[in-house]
Each structure stands twice: as C-alpha cells, then as structure tokens.
Amino acid sequence: GESVGLHLPTLSVQEGDNSIINCAYSNSASDYFIWYKQESGKGPQFIIDIRSNMDKRQGQRVTVLLNKTVKHLSLQIAATQPGDSAVYFCAESPSTDKLIFGTGTRLQVFP
Amino acid sequence: EAQVTQNPRYLITVTGKKLTVTCSQNMNHEYMSWYRQDPGLGLRQIYYSMNVEVTDKGDVPEGYKVSRKEKRNFPLILESPSPNQTSLYFCASSPSPDRGSGELFFGEGSRLTVL
Numbered sequence: 001g002e003s004v005g006l007h008l009p010t011l012s013v014q015e016g017d018n019s020i021i022n023c024a025y026s027n028s029a030s031d032y033f034i035w036y037k038q039e040s041g042k043g044p045q046f047i048i049d050i051r052s053n054m055d056k057r058q059g060q061r062v063t064v065l066l067n068k069t070v071k072h073l074s075l076q077i078a079a080t081q082p083g084d085s086a087v088y089f090c091a092e093s094p095s096t097d098k099l100i101f102g103t104g105t106r107l108q109v110f111p
Numbered sequence: 112e113a114q115v116t117q118n119p120r121y122l123i124t125v126t127g128k129k130l131t132v133t134c135s136q137n138m139n140h141e142y143m144s145w146y147r148q149d150p151g152l153g154l155r156q157i158y159y160s161m162n163v164e165v166t167d168k169g170d171v172p173e174g175y176k177v178s179r180k181e182k183r184n185f186p187l188i189l190e191s192p193s194p195n196q197t198s199l200y201f202c203a204s205s206p207s208p209d210r211g212s213g214e215l216f217f218g219e220g221s222r223l224t225v226l
Binding site: 034036041042043044045046049089091097099101102103104 | 115146151152153154155156159167201203214215216217218219220
C-alpha cells in the first residue's frame with residue numbers, strides 16, 4: 001500500500017548546527033512533496049514544497065532535496081534554533097486530489 | 112488575520128452523543144478538508160470539499176459526516192461517536208482545489224475524547 005515513512009522518529013541537534021530530516025516515500029507516481037512543521041499544541045504549518053521536476057529547492061534557512069531514484073526526500077535546516085523544535089512531516093501527492101502524510105520526526109534543539 | 116478557526120478545541124463526550132466540530136476560514140479558500148491525527152499514524156484525511164456543495168470522502172470517512180453550505184464553513188459531524196473516534200482533529204483550507212499545488216492552512220486542532 002501507499003506509505004510515507006521517516007528514518008528517525010527523534011532527532012536531537014545542538015543550537016547552531018545544521019539539521020537534516022529524512023523521509024522515504026513509496027509511490028513513484030508522486031510528483032509533489034511538501035514539508036510541514038508542527039509545534040506543540042498547534043496545527044501543521046507549511047514550510048516548503050518541491051515538484052518532481054526539481055532536485056533541490058531553497059527557502060529561508062531551509063532546503064529540500066528530492067532524490068527520485070531512491071524515492072527519498074530530505075529537509076535541511078541551517079543554523080538550527082530553539083524555535084525550530086517541533087515535529088516535521090513530509091507529505092507526498094500521487095494525484096491532484098490526494099496528499100499522504102508521513103508520521104513525523106521530532107526535532108529537539110539543545111543549547 | 113488570515114486563519115482557520117476550529118471549535119471546540121477540547122471536548123470530552125460519551126458514546127452515541129451527537130457532536131459537531133465547527134471549522135471556519137476567512138481566506139475565501141475553495142478547498143477545505145478534515146484530518147485526524149493519531150500517534151504513529153500521522154494525518155489521515157476524513158473528508159474534503161473542493162467548493163460549496165461539493166464534498167468527497169477521504170481515507171477514513173466512516174462515522175463522520177460533513178457539509179459545505181457556505182464557502183467559509185466546513186463542519187465535521189459525528190452522529191454517534193464511538194471511542195475509536197478519540198483523536199486530534201484538524202481542519203485545513205487551501206486556495207487551490209488542486210491538492211498537487213498550493214499549501215494547506217491548518218487550524219489549531221480539536222482534541223476529542225469519546226468515553
């Protein structure tokens with residue numbers, strides 16, 4: 001069946017370091033991918049997206065990399081800050097009316 | 112302020128007692144959707160709506176109903192709640208009916224406990 005997985009359920013990084021959150025997707029038909037951030041007690045918040053015709057997309061302090069060959073997606077956060085502590089979800093869209101969310105990775109930032 | 116508002120944020124109820132979770136967005140978005148979030152399962156779509164009077168089942172629609180009489184409102188109705196519907200519910204909206212583009216704006220969530 002369709003699934004979106006994450007390699008690590010929890011990632012701990014030191015403030016100022018770069019963070020890399022990984023995601024594996026299973027549906028080769030997926031052509032659109034999104035990363036969301038969910039802070040404690042809040043709803044998910046859009047971070048960045050990427051289409052399958054791209055390998056890399058950069059935002060403010062964040063970069064998403066897409067490797068279609070191995071069906072792998074990653075989110076890189078530069079100079080991680082305490083405010084980055086949250087659960088991060090990847091999501092894939094195999095069709096225009098479907099979005100499949102992963103289970104999330106918790107990012108913990110320590111001083 | 113652009114937002115998606117859900118009510119109630121917290122609710123404890125008993126099996127079989129009908130309840131409605133309201134959702135309202137002030138961004139004039141066409142697309143709205145309901146999700147439930149359970150530990151280890153991520154966000155799963157319950158129902159969605161592409162526009163007024165247009166609703167469709169998501170991945171886990173059993174036990175739920177929705178309506179879209181106005182563009183801004185998309186209530187989630189549990190006619191006869193059961194304990195397996197204990198969950199954290201999120202309403203979301205998007206300016207684009209095409210889920211392959213555009214970002215989803217989520218509400219703050221409604222935590223429902225069914226005893």
